[in-house]
Every structure is written in C-alpha cells, then in structure tokens.
Amino acid sequence: MEAIKETNFTFAGQTGFYRGKVRDVYFFEDRLALIATDRISAFDVVLPRAIPYKGQVLNQIASLNLKATADVVPNWVLSTPDPNVTIGYHCEPFKVEMVIRGYLAGHAWREYKAGKRTLCGVALPEGLKENDKLPEPIITPTTKASEGHDEDISREEILAKGIVSEQDYLTLERYTRTLFDRGTELAKQRGLILVDTKYEFGKYNGQVYLIDEIHTPDSSRYFYSEGYAERQQKGEPQRQLSKEFVRQWLIENGFQGKDGQQVPEMTDAVVEGISERYIELYEVFTGEKFRKETYNSVLERIEKHINDNIFTTKN
Structure with a gap:
C-alpha cells in the first residue's frame, strides 16, 4: 500500500528542516513549506505504518478551514500549491x-x-x-x-x-x-x-x-x-x-504509549480501514467526493510545487 512516510529534499535557499510527528517542514528565510505526510501518531508515538491519503485529507481540510477563518483570526498561510503542501510565514511558535x-x-x-x-x-x-x-x-x-x-x-x-x-x-x-x-x-x-x-x-x-x-x-x-x-x-x-477510533483500537490491543508497551501489528486491513475513515471525514466535512491523487512520482510532484512556489508567493 503506497503512502508518503517521509521526505528528504534539499532545496536552493533552504535554511533548515524539521521532522515532526506527521509533518516535514522546510524553512526558507521568512517562510516555510509544510508537507503533510501520511505518518500517523497516537499517544505522542508515531505508528510504524503510514496511512494512504491521510496527508492529503489533512492538508485539504486544513486549507478549507484556514480560508474559512481568515476573516476572524490572521493565519500563516500564503499558498497551498499541492494537495500535500502548504507554504506560509515562518512564525516563531509559542x-x-x-x-x-x-x-x-x-x-x-x-x-x-x-x-x-x-x-x-x-x-x-x-x-x-x-x-x-x-x-x-x-x-x-x-x-x-x-x-x-x-x-x-x-x-x-x-x-x-x-x-x-x-x-x-x-x-x-x-x-x-x-x-x-x-x-x-x-x-x-x-x-x-x-x-x-x-x-x-x-x-x-x-x-x-x-x-x-x-x-x-x-x-x-x-x-x-x-x-x-x-x-x-x-x-x-x-x-x-x-482519530479517537485509532486510539481506541490501540487501547483495546494493550497500547497507550507507556514504557514497555508494544504497538500492535498494523495489518493491511487495519491500515486500509484507517484510510477509509479519514476519507469519510473529508467527504462528510466538505460535502464533496474525495479525489485520490496518484502516488506515481508523488515526491517529484511535491518537490516541483515547492520549488515553483516558495519564493514566488507574495507577502
């Protein structure tokens, strides 16, 4: 089952890189490119298998909500040039x-x-x-x-x-x-x-x-x-x-992120089921059919869209 587990790009003008639990962040002077990978975490632990389309679902739902709230609270976004990528201001986080x-x-x-x-x-x-x-x-x-x-x-x-x-x-x-x-x-x-x-x-x-x-x-x-x-x-x-259903599945299988506990086996059926639940939330929340982007050359696509947009997006 194809999915984006991590990225390892080196961009011209890049000043830093940070890998979070589920996102890879590339820094460029006063802006950054955030890549929503398909990694999934629960109880502050990154689970061993990535979930197909999860990153796309998160990035697209977040984009819709950031646009829908921009009139009441200013946000960091400058553009969303790719289903898995958001480019915005490099803010100093609280x-x-x-x-x-x-x-x-x-x-x-x-x-x-x-x-x-x-x-x-x-x-x-x-x-x-x-x-x-x-x-x-x-x-x-x-x-x-x-x-x-x-x-x-x-x-x-x-x-x-x-x-x-x-x-x-x-x-x-x-x-x-x-x-x-x-x-x-x-x-x-x-x-x-x-x-x-x-x-x-x-x-x-x-x-x-x-x-x-x-x-x-x-x-x-x-x-x-x-x-x-x-x-x-x-x-x-x-x-x-x-994501509570993921936490419940882990709890039922003896895992809550505590020392000595092992993450239960994530079979293809488990991974596919989680993917389907994420797509369900997208469709219910947006009222639109989810369009699955191809995983063919996905890393090349993401790299190109960041290169084409990181410095052209205006403040």
Whole structure:
C-alpha cells in the first residue's frame, strides 16, 4: 500500500528542516513549506505504518478551514500549491498548544473518570457523563513537547513560568474562543458537533498568527449531530469522526504509549480501514467526493510545487 512516510529534499535557499510527528517542514528565510505526510501518531508515538491519503485529507481540510477563518483570526498561510503542501510565514511558535473543549470526551473524560475535578486549573462540575456538553467551552492548554508527551498546564503556570507573556496569552485565549465558535458553526452546517480541538499560534513581525492545521481529524474530535441527544440519554457511545477510533483500537490491543508497551501489528486491513475513515471525514466535512491523487512520482510532484512556489508567493 503506497503512502508518503517521509521526505528528504534539499532545496536552493533552504535554511533548515524539521521532522515532526506527521509533518516535514522546510524553512526558507521568512517562510516555510509544510508537507503533510501520511505518518500517523497516537499517544505522542508515531505508528510504524503510514496511512494512504491521510496527508492529503489533512492538508485539504486544513486549507478549507484556514480560508474559512481568515476573516476572524490572521493565519500563516500564503499558498497551498499541492494537495500535500502548504507554504506560509515562518512564525516563531509559542510553546503551548491551546486545547478547547465543549464536551467531556477523550483525555478530559479519562481524567474525570479517574476522579479529577480540575483540569488545567479549570474546575469541572460533579455528575457529568462521558460526552456530556460542558456548561461552557473550557481552555485546557498543554505544553508543546519537541519529543515525548505533551503535558497539561494551567493558565497560571504558563504565566508564572513566563512561557507566554500575559498580553500574548490573552490574545491566544481570545483567538481560541473565536476560532472554536467559527469551527462550531462550520461543523453544524455539515451535521457535525465540534467536540474539542487544539490550535497553535506563533509570531511573525510582532503579530500573533494562527499556525499549523485546524479542525482536522488529527487536531479535532467530531460527533454526528443526528442522534446525539438520544445516544447520550441512553448512555450509548457517540458516533465520532476523529482519530479517537485509532486510539481506541490501540487501547483495546494493550497500547497507550507507556514504557514497555508494544504497538500492535498494523495489518493491511487495519491500515486500509484507517484510510477509509479519514476519507469519510473529508467527504462528510466538505460535502464533496474525495479525489485520490496518484502516488506515481508523488515526491517529484511535491518537490516541483515547492520549488515553483516558495519564493514566488507574495507577502
């Protein structure tokens, strides 16, 4: 099964390179080219097999959402010259991820179920069930680890440690709530509920910009709106469109990223099933049929589109 596991280009004018969990980033003076590979991570671990079309799905959904939010929050994008590539400003990233939650799901539910009633300094009421809507959306930041696990952190700790200045942090909170409101509206138009998501921000020429991807299945969790209330009333699992199904498969097979645990075998059937779920989210979210780009000469295609666009795109 063909997929883009990694890239190893050397471009004229390139000033640096960074390989993240799922993206390869090439730096050029005041801009960068981000390649969405087909790698997949869970519990902060890159899984051994890449997922066909995953990078294309993420890049194209992110592109749509960045365009749909550019009127309310400035973002880093200059162009999207390839299904797997985005070119934009080289921002200095803040070392926190702004997680916002409208429902008690995923990590927040696991913490709540374990008895915690405060998450990242935010108090949670008693009596909540998994996937309940929260009284109001809460911001639960995490540290942004270059390696290993991101960790929960409170607003107070961020300011006390000087990770982000108070002025900038107030901007990050305001932008986070604005983006979540817009993302909720966009999801509703497609019969979805935006459950939780994360945003990353950086600075360029003294201005705060939204960076990276937004509202994708890697960064967000969605429920189907139809039947949500009935399932919740009956205590049934919600129909999800997110990467949570990958985490659940790993948990069921004894892996949560802890020391000594082994990633279960990813058979062709497992890989194909994950690929199909990503394509499903694309089609539900966009209302359009997903067009599978060919993997023939895919690296040459990506290299050409970066070379043709990295310096021609205007600020």
